[in-house]
Amino acid sequence: MSGTAVTIREVASEAGVSTAAVSKVLHGRGASVRVSEERALHIREVAKQLAYVPNALARSLRSSRTQTIGLLFEHFGRFADGPEYYAELLDGLAATIFPRHYRLALLPEVNHNDIGGSLADGRLDGVIWGKLTPDDETKMLVQNCPIPIVAINAAVPQVQTQTIHVNCDNAHGMSLGLDHLLSLGHTRILFLREEGELNTPDCIYRLAAFRNHLQSRGIDVVDSDSLTWDWNLGQFAEWWQSKPVHTAVFCWSERAGGVFLRRASEHGVLVPDQLSVMGFDSTRYCDFTRPRLTAVSQPIRQMSESAGTLLLDMIEGHRPDQSLTTFPCGLDVRDSTARPRPHS
Amino acid sequence: MSGTAVTIREVASEAGVSTAAVSKVLHGRGASVRVSEERALHIREVAKQLAYVPNALARSLRSSRTQTIGLLFEHFGRFADGPEYYAELLDGLAATIFPRHYRLALLPEVNHNDIGGSLADGRLDGVIWGKLTPDDETKMLVQNCPIPIVAINAAVPQVQTQTIHVNCDNAHGMSLGLDHLLSLGHTRILFLREEGELNTPDCIYRLAAFRNHLQSRGIDVVDSDSLTWDWNLGQFAEWWQSKPVHTAVFCWSERAGGVFLRRASEHGVLVPDQLSVMGFDSTRYCDFTRPRLTAVSQPIRQMSESAGTLLLDMIEGHRPDQSLTTFPCGLDVRDSTARPRPHS
DNA sequence: CAAATTTGATTAACTGTTTAATCAAACGGG
């Protein structure tokens, strides 16, 4: 009824008992506190009547547990640029941590000091570390982090503190995708990067894997740079009119693949008849392109579920199941890849 | 260095001053506490040396401010079913609240009790209330909520406590969309709902607006139910073979529109030549369908930015700018609508 | 020069909950 919140003390005095008794009855805490059945009943009733809600801050201050895990990310404010990855990640985390009575805090990514504070200021029980590039300051933060960390697809150092890495091997994914193209008969394959994304860790790593795998398969990569094309959105016509030797294009991401397909369509290039196209990350997006985009898949949903489980296990002192840390890529063959057309 | 966190008391004793002085210097709190410049310098140095990080819980407990706003949602765990809306919403919130030093907590949606607890347990300074259907218990929660609320597109009651509604008028959007079809020459327009979504507030409201607007434009809605089709994914062929009189389909959501377009394509129905199709909510998704889907747009990004601003203004005691609460829908004409083909 | 104000600092009481320590009474067994 009143403006201010009702405290455990008010419940106690209203019920004519000590605060310890109320705490014990309502939250089951305090091993050495004992309350009779009838008193417990009475306390519960009084609490209900007063609409008592325990103050979570006070509880957390005392117990050093907040039931909150933080999510650290590079892309807050830019979710909409590629929402599928984040959506799956959030879904996986929500599905595992909410039923276990944790909440999820999105941490502002401002600067290292802020992040360091977030990790140590007592408000988090653990952190999911997603996609932060590992500079020296980051390493320091991880090393000094007082709470458990699970890193998803993040190149953050493994240190003595409680840190677990959940990864999907992009090199393996690249080999799956390339072998698919090779088995169709393609040998001249272009790796396509967008100019704005040249320096993202994912893009760099995937290009390296691309080159490695082609070499390991005996494909002539004499002038390997000719296999890479850094483009901006207007360049399609120019490229196509130069009569490229390539019969297939491997796009560094599925979004890039989608844009490329649209360009091809606009210029009358038939995919997959005249050109095969594939991408990396088989999100639902790939089902909406026309033709639907063949793509390498990362099991992001499962990875994030594992990440959540592993983190909660660490927090709660269970032995985390380390078999949940590495995941294989897969391949979703859709409609954008086919045999190269015979030379005419 | 040590295992446990360093407290303000340790800093104080190390620096040879009182905790009040440290609090004042490091956090600027306490009007009646005064510290000389040289002491302040010394305290800052000691704090840095000890790597002191203030405990946010203790601070919040005393000050009743947590710099955290909660996000209440129906769709956690199902983000991936339609990520565009959530992505824009999160982006807008992140863009406004992070720079003002607030963080965002995703609240588990379990049951009403849990939600009530979340609102009153002291951990939140305010709430963004998104898309919760308004039953009686919800109304009670809103009425008794001790913190400010901003509801986005949510039919939650306006009450005497601090509550602001940010809305986009779907009826207006519906009129824009329908007038577009009418001006093209369509008069027989089908409203399409998916069976699983029949009872969502959005779907109900949009159908009502659909009927109202057609009537207001003098379109004969004698048997208004014949204007509605509740479908499941397999029914397209059956419907089309029944030679429907409709020349245009208005899909209740853009996702439904996308599925419908795919079905049409699979059955050789040419859109927009044989049938015009449009949807509600012009997300980026509409650019990926083939043909690209004409759709009514809601400025979700701007709405969520406003929501964030309004909430923070309420929290911080500023007068919220109430002009930021209603937004007009728009219309994005793409490739899925055209004149009906002449009767042959 | 006395009075008033400003400056610099501390003390101790708060914030709301948990829990170790303690105590009294009741009970059971030999």
Add this chain to the structure above:
DNA sequence: CCCGTTTGATTAAACAGTTAATCAAATTTG
């Protein structure tokens, strides 16, 4: 009946900050 255990309950000290109240010394004002 005495001693050890169990049951039921309370007290008071944490947890880590903030801040009103207080005070002494220094400075300004009239």
